[in-house]
Ligand SMILES: [Zn+2]
Ligand SMILES: [Zn+2]
């Protein structure tokens with residue numbers, strides 16, 4: 001897949017620009033499709049139901065303007081997050097990179113090992129970088145823009161300042177410089193484990209088969225709690241996939257203060273009467289150009 005892309009591009013510096021355009025546009029399509037479908041399913045006025053709402057971590061819905069700001073910030077973040085992966089593709093086949101296409105002469109077990117190593121290293125790296133954004137003021141100055149979205153929607157996954165997106169995509173360039181890895185597998189791992197799982201984390205809805213109180217895997221509640229409660233010097237639930245890093249570095253929100261949908265249901269806070277009072281904005285206004293140009297509707 002990526003080898004075919006490289007063969008279609010120039011060898012010179014314009015080849016890098018062509019790769020960046022291809023990576024940015026294909027990532028844009030992936031993002032709009034995956035986040036868009038989940039958003040339509042869970043937030044669109046005609047699709048919001050009481051049966052779904054009882055699983056919503058925050059009983060209220062974000063305003064149309066907040067979702068618009070998520071999309072604008074996401075597109076800005078996307079342009080930066082595509083830069084280092086594009087350099088990584090551009091370097092494939094040069095003495096600097098050990099990235100390759102196909103089997104590359106390696107066994108199946110090496111391919112399995114390399115993808116697990118990529119995933120574990122990246123999950124830890126993303127946790128450490130994210131935590132840094134909450135314990136160091138120069139990093140918080142950039143990261144706080146992600147926390148403007150205290151009640152996020154599926155469009156908030158990469159709604160970050162450019163420097164944060166640049167740093168978060170660094171492993172896609174650094175890993176093939178350090179170890180032999182199939183670049184297609186690396187990109188697919190990042191898309192599934194860090195974007196599509198991120199859509200779930202930012203969906204605002206919990207799922208019945210994975211309790212927020214499970215011991216091992218971060219759920220959408222942990223990330224909603226992160227957006228709602230985590231500030232400078234309060235690094236609650238900075239982890240992405242596994243809970244291990246948050247447990248190791250003491251980044252866990254007090255369990256006795258839990259406000260997940262499961263606990264809210266037990267406290268009687270998800271009744272049909274309360275649902276009838278919830279205001280669901282008409283997100284079809286996102287198709288109105290006045291929303292995007294700051295004019296009153
Ligand atoms: Zn954060
Ligand atoms: Zn987030």
Ligand SMILES: [Zn+2]
Pocket residue numbers: 212213258259260261262263264
């Ligand atoms: Zn709970």
